[in-house]
Amino acid sequence: xxxxxNNSNESWIVDRFVEEFSNFYPDLITSNIKEADIIWIISPWxxxxxxxxxxxxxKVICTIHHIDFxxxxxxxxxxxxxxxxxxxHYHAISKITKSQLRKITDKQIVTLPFWVNQNIWYDISNxxxxxxxxxxxxTDYLVxxxxxxxxxxxxxxxxxxxxxxxxxxxxxKINDKNKNLKIVLTxxxxxxxxxxxxxxxxxxxxxxxxxxASLNELYNILDLYIVTSRVEGGPQAILECALSKTPIVSxxxxxxxEILDSxxxxxxxxxxxxxxxxxxxxxxxxxxxxxxxxxxxxxxxxNFYEN
Numbered sequence: 001x002x003x004x005x006n007n008s009n010e011s012w013i014v015d016r017f018v019e020e021f022s023n024f025y026p027d028l029i030t031s032n033i034k035e036a037d038i039i040w041i042i043s044p045w046x047x048x049x050x051x052x053x054x055x056x057x058x059k060v061i062c063t064i065h066h067i068d069f070x071x072x073x074x075x076x077x078x079x080x081x082x083x084x085x086x087x088x089h090y091h092a093i094s095k096i097t098k099s100q101l102r103k104i105t106d107k108q109i110v111t112l113p114f115w116v117n118q119n120i121w122y123d124i125s126n127x128x129x130x131x132x133x134x135x136x137x138x139t140d141y142l143v144x145x146x147x148x149x150x151x152x153x154x155x156x157x158x159x160x161x162x163x164x165x166x167x168x169x170x171x172x173k174i175n176d177k178n179k180n181l182k183i184v185l186t187x188x189x190x191x192x193x194x195x196x197x198x199x200x201x202x203x204x205x206x207x208x209x210x211x212x213a214s215l216n217e218l219y220n221i222l223d224l225y226i227v228t229s230r231v232e233g234g235p236q237a238i239l240e241c242a243l244s245k246t247p248i249v250s251x252x253x254x255x256x257x258e259i260l261d262s263x264x265x266x267x268x269x270x271x272x273x274x275x276x277x278x279x280x281x282x283x284x285x286x287x288x289x290x291x292x293x294x295x296x297x298x299x300x301x302x303n304f305y306e307n
Contacts, residue, residue: 001305003028004036004058006050008043013236017114018042024294028301033058038301047083055086061304063091065233066254067100068161080104089304093233094255110300113255115293116239116285120212123245124220131221135205141180143171144222144246146215146237147229148189158192163228163251163268168196170226170271175202184218186210219244224276228268229253242285247276259284 007018022029030036033054041047041062047055062083068076081104090109092098098111124130128138136142149164150157158164175181183204185193190206197204207218219225225241227250234254241248242259249264249271250256256265260281266274287293 001028001038001301002030002036003038003040003301004031004033004054005029005040006043006046008046013234014043020115020117020290021294021297024291025298028298037305040301041083041087044083045079047086052086059089059304060087061089061091061301062087063093064097064101065093066097066161066231067104068231069100072104077104091300095258096252096254097233110304112296112300113239113258113288113293114234114236115290115297116236116243116288118243118289121216121219121240121243123243124217127220130217134207134218134221136182136221139180140182141174141178142182142184142222142224143174144184144186144218144225145193145228146186146218146225147227147235148187149192150189156191156195159189161229161231163230164192166228166230166251166268167226168193170228171202172200173271184222186215186218216240216244219246222246224249226271227251227253227256238281239285239288242278242281243289245278245282247278248281249274249276 005018005022008014033051036058039050039055039058039060041060044062044064084105087107090101090105090107092101092109092111093113095111098109101109131138145167147162149159149162151159171183181203183197183202185204185206188209194206219241225237225246225248227235227237229235229251232253238248238250238255238259249266250260251268252265261277263275264277
């Protein structure tokens with residue numbers, strides 16, 4: 001069994017999945033599509049880069065990260081149905097995504113969250129030293145958000161499916177009660193929040209692009225990580241927080257209900273009731289660590305190939 005894996009080459013987390021899977025199972029992956037038995041479209045938005053002739057000849061499994069139905073009536077919907085003609089099976093990365101996908105296709109859907117690399121994301125015991133390394137004190141109340149909040153071409157308007165406007169409202173309320181608040185941001189396209197933080201005089205630090213080791217350290221210094229997305233596939237930050245034992249609360253998106261305790265999931269207007277539970281999150285994330293998390297994907301492909 002040989003798998004051709006289409007890469008997005010967008011310096012995004014999917015590229016990391018492609019690299020990790022290819023490195024762990026080099027005998028399964030081929031860069032020559034003609035040698036492949038299976039085409040894995042892990043980046044469905046790039047499917048047109050694949051030869052339609054090969055899509056017709058091979059078994060095709062397509063990963064769907066999430067579906068934004070507000071955009072589905074337009075170009076996204078048309079693209080999905082064109083792609084759907086070539087797809088034999090779908091892989092949904094959460095139960096919520098599967099329920100979305102079931103509304104628009106009758107093809108078989110396998111639900112499986114992506115793996116998480118425990119060699120990158122882990123708990124660091126001496127957090128005091130790490131805080132000092134990044135210029136924070138032990139009395140600072142650190143709240144983190146490491147995902148983008150604007151679109152690529154428009155760096156002023158919020159990317160509403162990521163909920164940066166919700167995050168902004170939450171940290172404003174936290175700041176009213178806790179003057180030790182400091183907001184920790186990483187990643188690209190954080191312009192919406194940064195502009196608002198500056199205009200509202202909210203304290204923050206921005207680490208634009210850091211390596212994975214530094215990102216794990218930043219997770220470890222947080223008192224709270226907040227996911228405020230309205231639509232989401234993962235987000236992978238949930239698993240990363242779980243393994244690093246970072247306190248996290250989230251809206252009910254993506255894999256949140258599969259990893260987090262129910263008390264850690266909040267509705268937009270009820271953030272104050274949410275409580276992080278690092279023990280439950282850590283326990284539920286273990287099954288997705290390497291190699292177990294990857295083996296689940298290999299079994300998925302074997303079942304697909306043999307049946």
